[in-house]
Amino acid sequence: MGGQTIGEVDVAGPDADVAALLRSRTEPECFAALFERYFAALHGYASRRLDGAGGDDVAAETFLIAFRQRDRFDPARGSVRAWLYGIATNLIRARRREEAQGCLAYARAAAHPPDEPVHDERTADRVTAEAAGKRIVAALAELSAGDRDALLLVVWGELSHEETAAALDIPVGTVGSRLHRARRKIRAALDDVDPSRPTERTARHG
Known part of the structure; x- marks a missing residue:
């Protein structure tokens, strides 16, 4: 079964992710393939870590940073998916107060x-x-x-x-x-x- 095709880029797997990203360096519209494939998952990950707050911002900023830094991506260091989650995790760390507030709210409920x-x-x-x-x-x-x-x-x-x-x-x-x-x-x-x-x-x- 073939993968979805966006902007003539097959986004079926890791190799296709790399191909889409590398191609986006000269054809920026190809980056949309990665957005379509990973935005929902990254949004869910960020929303859970931030107790629902900031998921939209983190997911959107992750792709903005990734697009701006796409020339820096090195396939030898890992997959595009891992690279995107690394960016999102760094953004979540910067919002550690929000994450801590969500965790502490649950912690107080657990204690009482x-x-x-x-x-x-x-x-x-x-x-x-x-x-x-x-x-x-x-x-x-x-x-x-x-x-x-x-x-x-x-x-x-x-x-x-x-x-x-x-x-x-x-x-x-x-x-x-x-x-x-x-x-x-x-x-x-x-x-x-x-x-x-x-x-x-x-x-x-x-």
Whole structure:
């Protein structure tokens, strides 16, 4: 099945992304292929990280910067997709106050959950799920910026370890280390919500 064609550029995969970007250096209209393919995904990623605020601005600015800097893109350093997510992540970092406010709002809710009566098993499951979600976001707020970037690029951006490394301009091994630390803290947050979940310690000694 062929890929979508925009401005006579096939945007079916990474190689086509590079072709579209390189061609856009002399034919700017070809850059539209990348906008059409990645804007929605980048908008969703930015909106989730900024708690809905600023997603439009970050996504639009990402493509504005990418277009202006398209002559600087080096295919040897990673995919176009990773390059775009790297730009978006840098813009989100610049808005860290907005991101922190969103995380802290969830963290406060997790620390002071509403006193809701539990009438049945379905309600109990829903309350537990909501508490887990809030605990996860609270744990995200406590991660270092580097660990949070790596985790959310993989989980929300759906980038591979190699793409994440390219986006953050770090070694792939560092991505693995950051993910390990971040996931350990997320698991600890979930253990706090559901004491029946086996912790790493009980799993080793159980």
